[in-house]
Amino acid sequence: MPLGLDTNHGCAKTPVINSEVAKKREVLEKRCANVQRFREAAREKAHRASKLATKLWEQTKAHGEVLYRVLNEQLQALEAQGVSEGTYRAERKKLKAEVDARLEPLWQRVSRVQEKSHQESTKHERYCREQRDLLRVLEDLAARERMMYELDNRKDQIMTVCKLALANLAMWIRDRFFPSTYAHATWQRLLPFFRLPGHVLAGREAVSIELWPFNNRQLNRDLLAVCQRVNELQPTLSDGRLLILHMSRSSGSTVS
Incomplete structure (x- = not known):
């Protein structure tokens, strides 16, 4: 919630x-x-x-x-x-x-x-x-x-588990990579970062992601801080490749 x-x-x-x-x-x-x-x-x-x-x-x-x-x-x-x-x-x-x-x-x-x-x-x-x-x-x-109904809420339960996993992932990313000003950020505040377009360059040793900047200086400063934090901690993907994140100086179409 x-x-x-x-x-x-x-x-x-x-x-x-x-x-x-x-x-x-x-x-x-x-x-x-x-x-x-x-x-x-x-x-x-x-x-x-x-x-x-x-x-x-x-x-x-x-x-x-x-x-x-x-x-x-x-x-x-x-x-x-x-x-x-x-x-x-x-x-x-x-x-x-x-x-x-x-x-x-x-x-x-x-x-x-x-x-x-x-x-x-x-x-x-x-x-x-x-x-x-x-x-x-x-x-x-x-x-x-009155008509009584038996409710089959298995779909809702599955989606709840998925949403909980997504929420845990978002909070983990927020707490680990975002600035301290985002300590209590909600999903709505984090969503613009997750929706950013950009380029993905996959190599044997690393995966580099180049994100297009916002049209907002404060958000760009926060995005730059996130990129720096990610690169400092050097997280790896499930296959062992290093994840590198940086912000592009100009916007363009998304390539994946």
């Missing part, structure tokens, strides 16, 4: 599944499927219980009519026998109690089945409400979901 090399070269983007949203959606969809199954089961149970309750009610009512018909016949027989009013009332009460006792468990069963039908109907309604709420939450989740 001090040398002005903080450039982002970009990265490849690949659409990927939003894992957090996917987890929430999976849980909601699983619950929605379970509620759907529970709802259908409750509806079926409520329907069967309702049909059974109707059937039992009709059977119990018919059975009760038969019993009360027999009761009436018995009471009519008592009247024909000419029993006293007290005896008639006592006998009628006794016979009615017997009939009611026989019908009571049947009516209780009808009541239990009706209650079962009511409970399953209530469950069905509750599951319907829950399913509507779950579907609404799933719709909201889909509406708020």
